[in-house]
Structure formats: structure tokens, C-alpha cells
Amino acid sequence: MRGDRGGAGRKVTVIGAGIVGVCSANYLLKQGFEVEVIDPALPGSEDQCSYGNAGGICPGSCIPNSMPGVWKNVPKWLMDPEGPLYVRLAYLPHALPWLLRFLASSRKSRVEEISAAMRALHHYTFECYEPLMKEAGCEELLQKRGQLFVYESADGPGKNNYGLELRRAHGVRVDILNADEIRQLEPALASIFKSAVYLPEQGQCPNPGRLVRKLAENAARQGAEFIQARVKDFELDGQELKAVVLEGGERRTVDQAVLAAGAWSADLARKLGNRIPFETERGYHVMVKGADTGLRIQTISADRKFVASPMEEGLRIAGNVEFSGLQPPPNMFRADALLKQARPMFRKFREGEVKRWMGHRPGTPDSIPVIDRARRARNVIYAFGHGHQGLIAGSVTGKLVAELAAGLPTTVDLSPFRADRF
Numbered sequence: 045m046r047g048d049r050g051g052a053g054r055k056v057t058v059i060g061a062g063i064v065g066v067c068s069a070n071y072l073l074k075q076g077f078e079v080e081v082i083d084p085a086l087p088g089s090e091d092q093c094s095y096g097n098a099g100g101i102c103p104g105s106c107i108p109n110s111m112p113g114v115w116k117n118v119p120k121w122l123m124d125p126e127g128p129l130y131v132r133l134a135y136l137p138h139a140l141p142w143l144l145r146f147l148a149s150s151r152k153s154r155v156e157e158i159s160a161a162m163r164a165l166h167h168y169t170f171e172c173y174e175p176l177m178k179e180a181g182c183e184e185l186l187q188k189r190g191q192l193f194v195y196e197s198a199d200g201p202g203k204n205n206y207g208l209e210l211r212r213a214h215g216v217r218v219d220i221l222n223a224d225e226i227r228q229l230e231p232a233l234a235s236i237f238k239s240a241v242y243l244p245e246q247g248q249c250p251n252p253g254r255l256v257r258k259l260a261e262n263a264a265r266q267g268a269e270f271i272q273a274r275v276k277d278f279e280l281d282g283q284e285l286k287a288v289v290l291e292g293g294e295r296r297t298v299d300q301a302v303l304a305a306g307a308w309s310a311d312l313a314r315k316l317g318n319r320i321p322f323e324t325e326r327g328y329h330v331m332v333k334g335a336d337t338g339l340r341i342q343t344i345s346a347d348r349k350f351v352a353s354p355m356e357e358g359l360r361i362a363g364n365v366e367f368s369g370l371q372p373p374p375n376m377f378r379a380d381a382l383l384k385q386a387r388p389m390f391r392k393f394r395e396g397e398v399k400r401w402m403g404h405r406p407g408t409p410d411s412i413p414v415i416d417r418a419r420r421a422r423n424v425i426y427a428f429g430h431g432h433q434g435l436i437a438g439s440v441t442g443k444l445v446a447e448l449a450a451g452l453p454t455t456v457d458l459s460p461f462r463a464d465r466f
């Protein structure tokens with residue numbers, strides 16, 4: 045497949061080696077491009093958001109974060125110190141414009157557009173990961189066991205559940221379970237759960253950091269060059285990016301570039317002519333090594349808004365959205381709160397070694413990424429802003445990036461992901 049689609053002899057510089065960057069590198073190689081990847085962090089390392097996510101690889105993910113009526117929950121969440129949302133007071137003036145756009149995205153007509161765009165993108169996640177995982181020798185990192193949303197009340201999902209309506213409208217299979225059916229499907233869960241929504245077609249990755257590392261190794265084996273450095277600036281000439289300037293002063297010439305720098309992308313995009321409303325939605329996890337709960341299926345507490353994921357190393361509890369910018373150190377109180385809330389979920393829970401982590405979700409206010417060309421540099425492709433769904437969308441985004449770079453028609457209509465939509 046390499047070399048047969050127009051990339052031969054041309055170079056693409058990928059900025060960022062998280063899941064989006066390494067998937068892009070792999071698909072660009074398939075198009076015959078020479079590839080270099082620049083990142084100060086090692087692929088799959090703890091500095092990347094892609095390391096510590098909950099592992100959900102869900103083709104049926106089509107529910108934006110900002111849904112009709114979301115504003116009603118915000119005061120309740122903000123008042124609860126262990127709740128799923130936190131805004132640092134001193135940071136509020138900075139985050140406010142983004143938050144207002146977030147609320148504006150909850151209009152039903154806009155939600156329907158966003159939901160359709162999410163489904164169109166995520167629909168291809170398995171088929172875009174599978175060939176890469178096969179080549180990289182890590183097919184065990186995609187498990188198709190479904191995803192379970194559990195409720196502590198008997199009518200948890202409720203009668204007129206708009207989220208379920210959206211999923212069904214997009215052809216996503218949805219099963220409603222009662223307490224007995226939950227027990228049969230996932231015996232590890234305690235009897236506090238009285239109802240659930242099971243999405244049997246969803247998948248999970250039991251080690252997202254290892255996935256990034258394996259895909260990077262696969263790209264390197266095929267000739268991609270990984271450069272451990274930070275891109276600081278750009279040199280433009282007319283409507284073209286001519287070179288990237290690295291911290292330390294080195295200048296590297298560019299034919300085409302991909303901006304896939306996760307939560308750090310917006311400042312770089314501004315230099316390329318696009319002001320994109322962007323925030324880091326800081327999230328936390330605790331990894332309990334050897335927790336031995338017996339959990340098989342990724343399970344979301346729908347009431348308390350966190351995810352419990354069985355991982356290669358143990359049990360990972362992930363969640364929280366914290367607005368306080370890229371700089372402040374993590375507040376591990378939030379990770380501890382996740383663990384405290386998760387313990388009663390399980391019939392048995394053996395305490396093991398606990399590791400806490402915080403990562404930066406690259407957030408746009410409308411829950412969907414930017415996949416487009418830069419306004420002032422048409423040879424730069426944007427691939428960032430995947431928010432809560434970057435693992436799901438990483439594989440597909442990589443394929444789309446390679447199609448754009450090669451000048452091919454794209455597998456997914458990219459108009460919902462335009463940089464100038466805000």
C-alpha cells in the first residue's frame with residue numbers, strides 16, 4: 045500500500061506524538077510520505093493525555109458534553125467538592141467565553157448536528173485501528189466487550205431520554221437492563237445498581253499508553269523519524285509554512301505539516317491565522333494495581349459521572365473536568381475522590397498500589413475536533429481538539445489527515461470540523 049497514493053518522496057512533519065499524532069504518522073506512511081514526528085514527550089508517556097484516558101474506543105459515541113438542560117446541573121456539580129466539574133475561581137474570567145460557547149452548543153438543533161458529526165467520525169474507529177494494531181503486533185489492545193452505564197435507581201435512564209434517542213437515531217444498539225440483568229452481565233458490580241444502559245457494540249483499550257508506544261514503534265520501523273523537541277514558532281512565506289523553529293533555535297524545513305499537539309495546539313494555531321476557542325479540560329485517574337474486582341466491561345457511573353475501566357495493570361477510575369489552565373500542578377484530591385466514590389461499586393475490592401494521574405483533554409466548546417487546513421498556511425493540517433473522545437477518534441483522524449495530505453477525497457465529510465466554525 046505504501047507509495048501508491050501520491051505521497052512518495054514528499055515529507056510531512058507531524059507536531060505531537062499522542063494518539064492523534066502517531067495514528068497520523070502511520071496513515072501518512074501508508075500514503076508513501078516520508079514522516080517526521082516532533083514532540084518533547086515520548087510517545088505513550090505520562091505527559092500525554094493519551095496515556096491516562098479511560099480506554100473507551102466507542103464507535104457509538106455520539107452524545108456531546110453540552111446537552112439541552114446541561115446548565116441546570118452546573119450549580120449542583122460546582123457545589124460538590126467531590127463532584128465531576130470544578131472551575132478555579134481565579135481562572136473563571138479566562139474560561140468564561142469558552143463556557144458560554146459550551147452552553148450555547150446545548151441548543152437542540154446544534155446538538156443534532158454535533159451528534160451526527162461525532163457518529164460519522166467515530167463510526168470508523170475499529171476499522172481504522174485494526175490494520176494499525178495488526179501491523180504493530182498489539183491486536184489485544186482492542187477488546188469489544190461493550191460499555192455499561194449503571195444507575196442507582198430503578199428507572200435511571202428515564203422515559204424520555206434524549207441521549208438514548210440520539211444513539212438509536214444513529215443506529216447504535218442500546219439495551220436497557222434491570223438489576224438482575226446487570227448481575228448476569230457483570231457479576232463484579234455491587235447490588236447498589238438497579239438499572240443500566242448497555243451498549244454492546246462499544247470497545248475498550250486495556251492500556252492506552254502502550255497503544256501509543258506500539259503505534260509509534262510501528263511507524264519508526266517503517267522509517268518515521270521521531271525528534272524529541274518542542275516546536276516554538278513557525279516561519280511563513282505567503283500562504284505556506286516554510287519551517288518550524290524548535291525550542292533551542294533549530295530550524296527544520298517543512299513540505300507539509302500536521303498540528304496534533306493536543307491541549308497545546310491553540311496557541312500554535314493562532315500563529316497560523318486561526319483563533320479557536322480552546323480549553324484544557326483537566327481530567328484525573330487513579331490506577332489501583334491488582335484491585336482484582338473481576339470487572340470485565342468498562343462501566344460508567346451515570347449518577348456520579350466517572351468511569352471504571354479494567355486495565356492490564358489493574359483497575360482505572362477516571363473522570364472529572366477541571367478548568368484551571370495548563371500551568372497549575374494537579375490537585376490529587378480529585379483523584380482520591382474518584383477512588384472513594386468507586387469503592388462501593390464492586391462486590392469485592394482489594395486495595396493495591398494506587399497511582400494518581402492528571403491529563404489535559406484538548407477541549408473545544410462543541411465537543412468535536414478541528415480537522416482542517418490552517419488559514420494562513422494551506423500546507424498545514426489541523427488535527428486537534430478531540431476533547432473526551434481522542435482515543436476513539438484518533439485512528440480515524442489519522443486516516444483523514446493522510447487523505448488530506450495526499451489530496452484524496454476524505455472518508456468522512458469534514459465540513460463539521462472546520463476551523464472557522466466558531
Ligand SMILES: Cc1cc2nc3c(=O)[nH]c(=O)nc-3n(C[C@H](O)[C@H](O)[C@H](O)COP(=O)(O)OP(=O)(O)OC[C@H]3O[C@@H](n4cnc5c(N)ncnc54)[C@H](O)[C@@H]3O)c2cc1C
Nearest residue numbers: 060062063064093094097098100275306327433434435436
Ligand atoms: C481522565 C480522562 C479520561 C479519558 N477517557 C477517554 C476515553 O475513554 N476515550 C477517549 O476516546 N478519550 C478519552 N479521553 C480523551 C483522550 O485521552 C484525548 O482526547 C486524547 O488523548 C488526545 O490526544 P492528542 O494526541 O490530541 O493529545 P496528547 O495525547 O496530549 O498528545 C499531544 C502531544 O503534543 C505534544 N506537544 C505539545 N506542544 C508541543 C509543541 N509545541 N511541539 C511539539 N509537540 C508538542 C505533547 O507533548 C503531547 O505529547 C480521556 C481523557 C482524560 C483526561
